[in-house]
Every structure is written in C-alpha cells, then in structure tokens.
Amino acid sequence: MRILLAALTTIFVLGLVWLLLPESLKLEAQEKASVQAFMNNRAAVSSFESGDLGLALSRWTTALSYNPSEAKLHYNLGLGFQVSQRGPEAESSYGMVLKSPHVTPEEKFAVEYNLGVMAQKNKDVDGALKHYQAALDIEPQSLETKINIELLIQQGGGGGQGQQDQEGDQKQDPKDGEGEGEKDQPPKQYAPNKPQKPQFRSEELTPSDVNKILGELKQQEQRIRAEFGKRQQQKEAPGGKDW
Structure with missing residues (x-):
C-alpha cells in the first residue's frame, strides 16, 4: 500500500508541475515528446523490416509512451502483435486505432x-x-x-x-513517420x-477481357x-x- 500511495503522490505532484509550467515550456516538452515518438517509430519500423519483432514491439511501446494518442503508432503496434501471433493484443491495439478521432x-x-x-x-x-x-x-x-x-x-x-x-x-508495411507533410511518406500499409492473385500481363488483355x-x-x-x-x-x- 505504501508503494501504491507513493506512486500516486508522484503522479499527483507531476500533474501539478505540468499545470504550473509556462505555456512555452509546455509546447517545448510536447515537441520533444513528438520527436522521441517519431524517432522510436522509425527505429521500430527498421527492426520490424529486419525481422526483430521483439525489439520492434518494444520500440513502438516506447513511442506510444511519448505520444499515446497517435493512431499510426497503435496501428503499427497492432500489426507487430498480429505478425507475432498475439491476437488479443493485436485486436486491442487495432481497437485503439478505430477509437481515435484522427484515424484516416x-x-x-x-x-x-x-x-x-x-x-x-x-x-x-x-x-x-x-x-x-x-x-x-x-x-x-x-x-x-x-x-x-x-x-x-x-x-x-x-x-x-x-x-x-x-x-x-505477406506484405507487412508498418507506417514510417508521423504527421502530414513529412518528406519520407509512409509506405502503403x-x-x-x-x-x-493470378498473374497476368495487362498488355495481353483485350477490351472484352476487361469487361468480362x-x-x-x-x-x-x-x-x-x-x-x-x-x-x-x-x-x-x-x-x-x-x-
């Protein structure tokens, strides 16, 4: 119980400190958190593509700790859980995406x-x-x-x-990068x-084939x-x- 109370006190004090911070410092802290989320997501995508699913999941979890409302991060984490055969956790992460007001x-x-x-x-x-x-x-x-x-x-x-x-x-394309207007556009996921799909050469199709x-x-x-x-x-x- 003492540990629980100590933890709650710490959270309460941190909340008060945040409320008392000047607006400029709040914005600076938010920008730093956004950068950390971005960098951890990029590192997670790299780990995912190299086959290190455990490290990818860890990095996406870290990214979410900096930006817990980002739908792209929840999607990437869900995809990582799905590929890792962790169905319930994948469904939970995907559910967070659908609940996001910013989901595309x-x-x-x-x-x-x-x-x-x-x-x-x-x-x-x-x-x-x-x-x-x-x-x-x-x-x-x-x-x-x-x-x-x-x-x-x-x-x-x-x-x-x-x-x-x-x-x-399989085509496994997690989202690489957050926000609109990034230079590196995320791959289609x-x-x-x-x-x-059946393989065919489009130049061999006649108009009647297309209609069919x-x-x-x-x-x-x-x-x-x-x-x-x-x-x-x-x-x-x-x-x-x-x-």
Whole structure:
C-alpha cells in the first residue's frame, strides 16, 4: 500500500508541475515528446523490416509512451502483435486505432482488413465477413478484400490449403513517420496475409477481357453482400442458428 500511495503522490505532484509550467515550456516538452515518438517509430519500423519483432514491439511501446494518442503508432503496434501471433493484443491495439478521432480512412480500412484476416484464420466466419464488409464499405474497389471473402465462402471459414498458401505472400508495411507533410511518406500499409492473385500481363488483355473481369467482380460483390445479409438475418431471427 505504501508503494501504491507513493506512486500516486508522484503522479499527483507531476500533474501539478505540468499545470504550473509556462505555456512555452509546455509546447517545448510536447515537441520533444513528438520527436522521441517519431524517432522510436522509425527505429521500430527498421527492426520490424529486419525481422526483430521483439525489439520492434518494444520500440513502438516506447513511442506510444511519448505520444499515446497517435493512431499510426497503435496501428503499427497492432500489426507487430498480429505478425507475432498475439491476437488479443493485436485486436486491442487495432481497437485503439478505430477509437481515435484522427484515424484516416486508409488506416481504418487496413484495421478492418487485418481483423478480417485474423477472424478468417480463426475460422470465425461471421467475424471475418463483418470486418471484410466494413473494409469494403471504406474501399469498395479493394480486390484483396473481395478475393479473401470469396475464399472464405468457398472454404467455409478458411484454414484450408488456400489460406495456408497465402501465408507465404505477406506484405507487412508498418507506417514510417508521423504527421502530414513529412518528406519520407509512409509506405502503403495493407495487411499481412494478402491473398495470392493470378498473374497476368495487362498488355495481353483485350477490351472484352476487361469487361468480362469487371462483370465477374460485380457479380462477386453481389454474392458477398447477399451472403453477409443472409447471415445477419439468421443471427437476428428468433430461434435462428448462430453460425
């Protein structure tokens, strides 16, 4: 109890000191914290890309201690947890991104997509469809999301050979840098476990081929929405089965 009281007293005193600081010193302290968060994030991205996930997670946690409201840092930490197979912690970090008042549509899409991938891997069909549909609502033209939903429906929840094959084709791009107008723009961060796409050379496609592909994608989206709507009705119907 003595330790707890001492800790609370320290926090209280620090809070008073902060309130009594001149505005100029507060701004200076905030700028220093922002720089520390930026530098730790850059170092974490470097560790992540070199495969040192433990160090990356530690550095992102440190970065968040300097700037706990930054959605990009919560996203990066969530991605690190996801790649490290620490699902609950990844979901918690992604949840912080969605709660942020400063979250961008791109970040929101990436989070919903990632959560869909995690649910699909856990054979949670309803959860995966829910998150993939949310991702499509943000980016209706997302091919990776549509393909994952098609695989989910075909495989009855994933976990088959198709999902295993996807694991070798991962794109893991944490956000490098904070704030608008940075010289080094962050790479596009769409989730790991992106589905493999058929390889083709665009110059070989004829106009009829393009029209056929667009028609198939439109039909696929209609099937996706119909499947999702049917599952929602089944869950909401009295006495209906909870798939």
